[in-house]
Amino acid sequence: MILFQLTTYARSAPLRWGFVGCGRITNDFAAVIDALPDTDHTVFAFASRNVSRADDYACRFGAAKSYGSYEALAKDPDVDVVYIGTINPTHYEISKLMLANNKHVLCEKPLTLIGAQAAEIFKIAESKQLFFQEAILTRFFPATIRMQDFAKTAVGDIRLVTAYLGQNSATSLRHVRKQLGGGSVKDRSGYVLQHALAVLGNDLPDKISAVGQLNNETVDSTAAIELQWKDGRMASLGFSLLTTVMPAEANIYGSSATIKMPDTFARPTAVQLINSANTTIENYPLPTVLDHRTFLANAAGMIYEAQEVRRCILAGLLESPLLTHKDSLTILAIQDEVLKQIGVSYDSLYANGVFVGSSLEPELQAPVLKPVSCPNFYH
């Protein structure tokens, strides 16, 4: 476990969240922060390159600050931890910007488009003794933690771990456009890979094999991955951006039982244990009703992630033991190898580590929210 020295952070203070990028996912995570006790978490500031959007978000969530640049938020000394909810290709730069300004960070998955970028980020975070977490929310759900218990104690020898997930994102530009860091490996595989590693451990597999279909922008729209470790551990995984119905199902097949994560395993509320005698279902209902409209199914489950971030920061951890830097690096290394095998590269999106993609297109995914009347006094 990586620890940092508790110095400046006051144990009893609420964690003041800064939100970078004002899209759907930021809306949902802010909704969750807003639902948590004010003594623990505060929706403190929003930043968007479109300042009126940052204003709008600040107004909706009652935040103290809004900024028209990420730099400005980074330099705000009152922000304790930054949530990065921008499009994939920008995570690398923004993560480094926030770390350079001594912020703890929770960054949306995929942490980076290229594994080496993530390794660099973690190195900086560790050298600066800052908490840095990739936001693979699945890992923090009680049903996922229970699934991991079952995998250790109730299934015997594990023969095969499988996970599939897909939905139709054909009209979502950030999913399907290479210029925006789209592609099924980067947008979907994190879920199935984290499932495999949650059960089989986070060392790099000895064999990684992938097949994929590319779209006309030469990013992958559907792919399947096989993993194998020398000791026999195996996983078979698949995911797609272009299926109408691909239920998010994950199974662990063991010598004495099967664990099923009923749809959707990505944000699970139940675990099913099936052996030859019977089937047991354990339910883990979501904890709360949110005050704000959300976009993601089971968005309330992001509460677990938020609580874990606070717990870790208070405990002086640099990473959550539920999803370590090594977990993230293994997932990203597998993605690198998969992309190589199916012929996809994001190298052209960067010049000297800076994203050179379109600066406007990210805004295309703006959520449609009912207008509210907010004063314009955030600047």
Place this chain on the structure above:
Amino acid sequence: MILFQLTTYARSAPLRWGFVGCGRITNDFAAVIDALPDTDHTVFAFASRNVSRADDYACRFGAAKSYGSYEALAKDPDVDVVYIGTINPTHYEISKLMLANNKHVLCEKPLTLIGAQAAEIFKIAESKQLFFQEAILTRFFPATIRMQDFAKTAVGDIRLVTAYLGQNSATSLRHVRKQLGGGSVKDRSGYVLQHALAVLGNDLPDKISAVGQLNNETVDSTAAIELQWKDGRMASLGFSLLTTVMPAEANIYGSSATIKMPDTFARPTAVQLINSANTTIENYPLPTVLDHRTFLANAAGMIYEAQEVRRCILAGLLESPLLTHKDSLTILAIQDEVLKQIGVSYDSLYANGVFVGSSLEPELQAPVLKPVSCPNFYH
């Protein structure tokens, strides 16, 4: 379509079946033949190296003949078609023996342990103008045929085909012993591979990738396979001999719908079509109650296979269009490549094409049937 000349076979006569090997699967297929009209099919003769077992089977099913050697059955001029239900490593020799004696053949899967052996068998069958069919029973079920229709007409572009199947065969020697031709690829993969090819076509994939766990006899007990063709068609498949619960589930994920074959897709009685609007289930209940005890779940569904054999022979076909020689050869070629990748070889089981494995062990799988009082007049 390969045709033979209709010469000696009388169109109106019942097909007289000879059964080779008196194990569970032969019991079940004979039960099905016995359930079909006497004007179409006759349970005519049984052969076992253990003559008393052949006698017992002949008695139970009211067969005219029983033999203590496969050669004797092969030379019986009144046998029209032979069903081969012996252990895997013997299929090659017995198939050739039956063809040499001008019998049509239905041989259990896997047709052979090595793909080249199957190619040789098909060549002989075609040169002798005999009907020869690998008994992959799934292909003849109405639900399978309907699934293929749906795959062509109702799912849009196919993104990924998946199939998984397993059960615990740890104590079944013919499944787990190399000497008996055991192993998950040979005993289970035929089901998942035929599913993929039923939907994606039977040309050899451009990429075959496999991972597998080997048991202490160096045959595979669990494996997973990925297939990809240059045009993007893909399948992700898995199977095991050592899981307690691995429901036999197969899915076709398309751009506009998903087809699910509910457990068990290997002998299916239903097809499920799921699109964003709704889920439709079509049921294809099994056609009949059998008079005899059977071992295989849904054994009555073997009726479809038996009827197709008769239809093909009457029509002068050398193979069923529902499962062609090319289908079998592609499945066996994929199995060859998979076995190579995971490090399993059956070469040592043969000397000059003759099975040199134990001659007694196959009998270990004898079904336990209630004794009946039968006269001993079959010789």
